[in-house]
Amino acid sequence: MQQFHHSSINHLSQTWREAIASQLTDGENVMAWIETDLDLQLHFAKGIVVVTNQRLLAKMYVSDIWQTWSYRQGLLLTQRDYAGIGCLELFDTHSRLAHWRYRLGSDSAVNRLIESFTQQRDSYCTASELPRIADAFIQCPACGAVLGMGQIDCPVCEKQNNVQPSTWTLLRLWRFAKPYQGRLLIGFLLTLCSTAATLVPPYLTMPLMDNVLIPYQNGHPINNELVAFYLSGLLGASVLAWMLGWARTYMLALVSERIGADLRTTTYEHLLNLSQEYFGGKRTGDLMARIGAETDRINLFLSLHLLDFATDVIMIAMTAVILISINPWLALVTLVPLPIIAWLIHLVRDRLRIGFEKVDRIWAEVNNVLADTIPGIRVIKAFAQEKREAARFRAANQRNLQINDRVNRIWSLFTPTVTLLTEVGLLVVWIFGIWQISNDEITVGVLTAFLAYIGRFYIRLDSMSRIVSITQKAAAGTKRIFDILDHVSSVPESPNPVHLNTVQGQIELRNVSFRYGTRSIAQDINLVITPGEMIGLVGHSGSGKSTLVNLICRFYDVTEGKILIDGHDIRSLPVTEYRKHIGLVLQEPFLFYGTIAENIAYGKPDATHDEIVSAARAAHAHEFILRLPHGYDSLVGERGQALSGGERQRISIARALLINPRILILDEATSSVDTTTEKDIQKALDNLVRGRTTIAIAHRLSTLQEANRLVVLDRGKVVEIGNHSELMSREGYYYRLYQAQARNVDVEDSGYAPFIEHSAAGEIK
Amino acid sequence: MSHAPNFQLTRNAFGRLVFRDQWGAMQEGVVPIRGFPITNPNRGIALVDCHGHELIWIDCLADLPSDYRMLIEDELLSREFMPEIKRLYNVSSFTTPSTWKVVTDRGEVSFILKGEEDVRRLTSSSFMITDSHGIHFLIRDHLSLDRNSRKLLDHFL
Ligand SMILES: Nc1ncnc2c1ncn2[C@@H]1O[C@H](COP(=O)(O)OP(=O)(O)OP(=O)(O)O)[C@@H](O)[C@H]1O
Ligand SMILES: [Mg+2]
Numbered sequence: 001m002q003q004f005h006h007s008s009i010n011h012l013s014q015t016w017r018e019a020i021a022s023q024l025t026d027g028e029n030v031m032a033w034i035e036t037d038l039d040l041q042l043h044f045a046k047g048i049v050v051v052t053n054q055r056l057l058a059k060m061y062v063s064d065i066w067q068t069w070s071y072r073q074g075l076l077l078t079q080r081d082y083a084g085i086g087c088l089e090l091f092d093t094h095s096r097l098a099h100w101r102y103r104l105g106s107d108s109a110v111n112r113l114i115e116s117f118t119q120q121r122d123s124y125c126t127a128s129e130l131p132r133i134a135d136a137f138i139q140c141p142a143c144g145a146v147l148g149m150g151q152i153d154c155p156v157c158e159k160q161n162n163v164q165p166s167t168w169t170l171l172r173l174w175r176f177a178k179p180y181q182g183r184l185l186i187g188f189l190l191t192l193c194s195t196a197a198t199l200v201p202p203y204l205t206m207p208l209m210d211n212v213l214i215p216y217q218n219g220h221p222i223n224n225e226l227v228a229f230y231l232s233g234l235l236g237a238s239v240l241a242w243m244l245g246w247a248r249t250y251m252l253a254l255v256s257e258r259i260g261a262d263l264r265t266t267t268y269e270h271l272l273n274l275s276q277e278y279f280g281g282k283r284t285g286d287l288m289a290r291i292g293a294e295t296d297r298i299n300l301f302l303s304l305h306l307l308d309f310a311t312d313v314i315m316i317a318m319t320a321v322i323l324i325s326i327n328p329w330l331a332l333v334t335l336v337p338l339p340i341i342a343w344l345i346h347l348v349r350d351r352l353r354i355g356f357e358k359v360d361r362i363w364a365e366v367n368n369v370l371a372d373t374i375p376g377i378r379v380i381k382a383f384a385q386e387k388r389e390a391a392r393f394r395a396a397n398q399r400n401l402q403i404n405d406r407v408n409r410i411w412s413l414f415t416p417t418v419t420l421l422t423e424v425g426l427l428v429v430w431i432f433g434i435w436q437i438s439n440d441e442i443t444v445g446v447l448t449a450f451l452a453y454i455g456r457f458y459i460r461l462d463s464m465s466r467i468v469s470i471t472q473k474a475a476a477g478t479k480r481i482f483d484i485l486d487h488v489s490s491v492p493e494s495p496n497p498v499h500l501n502t503v504q505g506q507i508e509l510r511n512v513s514f515r516y517g518t519r520s521i522a523q524d525i526n527l528v529i530t531p532g533e534m535i536g537l538v539g540h541s542g543s544g545k546s547t548l549v550n551l552i553c554r555f556y557d558v559t560e561g562k563i564l565i566d567g568h569d570i571r572s573l574p575v576t577e578y579r580k581h582i583g584l585v586l587q588e589p590f591l592f593y594g595t596i597a598e599n600i601a602y603g604k605p606d607a608t609h610d611e612i613v614s615a616a617r618a619a620h621a622h623e624f625i626l627r628l629p630h631g632y633d634s635l636v637g638e639r640g641q642a643l644s645g646g647e648r649q650r651i652s653i654a655r656a657l658l659i660n661p662r663i664l665i666l667d668e669a670t671s672s673v674d675t676t677t678e679k680d681i682q683k684a685l686d687n688l689v690r691g692r693t694t695i696a697i698a699h700r701l702s703t704l705q706e707a708n709r710l711v712v713l714d715r716g717k718v719v720e721i722g723n724h725s726e727l728m729s730r731e732g733y734y735y736r737l738y739q740a741q742a743r744n745v746d747v748e749d750s751g752y753a754p755f756i757e758h759s760a761a762g763e764i765k
Numbered sequence: 766m767s768h769a770p771n772f773q774l775t776r777n778a779f780g781r782l783v784f785r786d787q788w789g790a791m792q793e794g795v796v797p798i799r800g801f802p803i804t805n806p807n808r809g810i811a812l813v814d815c816h817g818h819e820l821i822w823i824d825c826l827a828d829l830p831s832d833y834r835m836l837i838e839d840e841l842l843s844r845e846f847m848p849e850i851k852r853l854y855n856v857s858s859f860t861t862p863s864t865w866k867v868v869t870d871r872g873e874v875s876f877i878l879k880g881e882e883d884v885r886r887l888t889s890s891s892f893m894i895t896d897s898h899g900i901h902f903l904i905r906d907h908l909s910l911d912r913n914s915r916k917l918l919d920h921f922l
Contacts, residue, residue, distance in 0.1 A: 042846050084846065
């Protein structure tokens, strides 16, 4: 198969390989290929598009016909996508020759295909030497994701394989238990001893019966010494069991509390390090429920139920041994209900776990309603929707009830069944015991001891069956916690990070493209910002300004291309270290619960009061802060002093200024303040901006007149770059934006429309 | 409606829709977009230009001459991709990520569900499922699925 010198072809299925091989002529080599998974009507159907050094071949799986196009001038292969579906199109200069559809999973494979196609066409048409594609790429045979160099396992599929089913998830908690190994071992030994101690009293009933009570009934006097001996043994064993029990409960509760706390903080820490993308896809209430309620449940499980369970298992094992040593036959009868109960447990376990998982989920839903409505209370009241929100909450609760009812139906049947089984077991032991006594095979003492033992034994079984539900609950909770812990940040730390102590502030965007999910937001942006330069980003609402800021701050990673700071790819820098160099004022200012001073000093907790005041002065926040009842010590944020939108913005400007960053990013930093105040802030900023690389976004174009260069964005593309006067004289996009604003027309709607259609676009409705 | 629409619509050799308004201005690469693709797919369709600006709002497709309607329907068909799940064959596990094998109105397919939150309730009976590549699958009415599918789906609700 030497015609396939491309290593990726090895991953192609045998049928495709044979089919392609049958088509190739002498000297024809496969250069690239993609498998498509949709037909033109967008039905799922397999097909393939192959680029060789002579032509393009394509075939659908169900048809026998190969379509081929030999290379010639003007042949063009392009790709576009919409909502997760790609379209690969082949044009010549007059028309579209063919097109193929596919799901976006194989996006980069498509780019490779097009690249390879262009290269082969050019070399074929100019009859020049065939270039070899330098680095081969490999596609995962299972899911189609493209693997990196030297990567053998597909990360997508690997994640898939890592799924851990059922109760075994609980074992993953071991990671948190490990630091407490020693104490756990002691606890276990204590459990062993205390359980053994509790087993002594029933054993003593046997000689008490056979050596004291039965002889008395048969006319012998009671042996007081012997009685005293047995009874003191009874008391001693009980006291010992009590002491040991106390020690082990305390010890293990201590440990499990710590494991729970570790679990909670680790999860929270991990959560904080996840990218914004993760938070975008999750609901607050759900995350809160996971970290709060579920860690608590796991904790409870570890400290109480797991302990009980261990005791039970030990007890049952020991009892079984004792019983068998006394009388194997009777013991056998006693143990009969065990397998039945085990079978019952097996039967309900899965249902219960799924049920409990649902209960958890619905509980998170209840939390979500709260997390949605409490911050939005002003909107609810303004639109008088209290009744509807109450109904929504009631509905969530109703679903909670419904699901709980279903679980309880299974559960309520389970426990009584186990009890019934144990009662029946007791009956059987009586019958068999009496029969054996009548045959003189055992003494009355043995039967009494048996009954004393199995009384405990069965109670234990009963409580053990209870643990089924609790274990399943804990397993469900653990799974949801590990869902968070297993999530890898989509802005990963570099394995060998570059440390930059000082930053000059040069930012370069190189062929940057970005998509949120399947929506392409930024395309092929190239921009070099020199140190100390002030850049104004303009463009109408939704053109991708904030997105660009998100990329520069590395809240998201670029889909293609790279962002360099002082010549280093920002992905190679430690994330937090990198962000320390950036002062960011967000479009939606957020204040934490705390004093104003704390809020201003958020990025630099050890700032002195002087620093805080001068930052506040620079942001023109000083005076309004002084007007507050407690000055810089006024509480703001939730339940604190309410601040106006403009006041909050000024505090967040002060916050950004305080850390004295090399790079300052102002996303609509002054949109909520009046023009005079803005002018004041602007003046103050002018001083501060000097010498720092600044990226400022503003809708009020007048704000940006100081900028060295203005970058005009439209639908994720840079359309114009230049300073105010240059752009005005060019009479392009910026000019229209500016004119519209000067005429006081709504900028958002006038957007970009080619000149000719101005009248048309306005009038058709 | 019988009177002719005040615009013209054709498809060019490059496979793009071309729109010509009543003043004769041409727009190439026009796309139709449904306003309410899930709750009311048949009413309210906008024709937008390649920059995303609305050219015209069509209340009801049936009001258009049939050749225009065909053009728009064809284009919608080749753009819209929200397979409707008709049956669930099997899911690899009840914990996520999990691979679903399903039958849709566009044929059989398997996809990976990344997390539980990707199963979203739209109305009381309809669901939207987003796969690992961001493709949306629709379940219009879960009560109309067969018993087994309902049971499988139920694990994720
Ligand atoms: N988390 C997200 N997921 C999906 N799409 C998003 C997300 N955030 C923003 N978008 C989309 O990306 C596009 C650009 O958004 P962006 O916030 O960058 O606009 P902008 O230029 O800052 O607008 P504005 O001036 O109104 O702040 C918008 O169409 C928006 O709908
Ligand atoms: Mg914005």
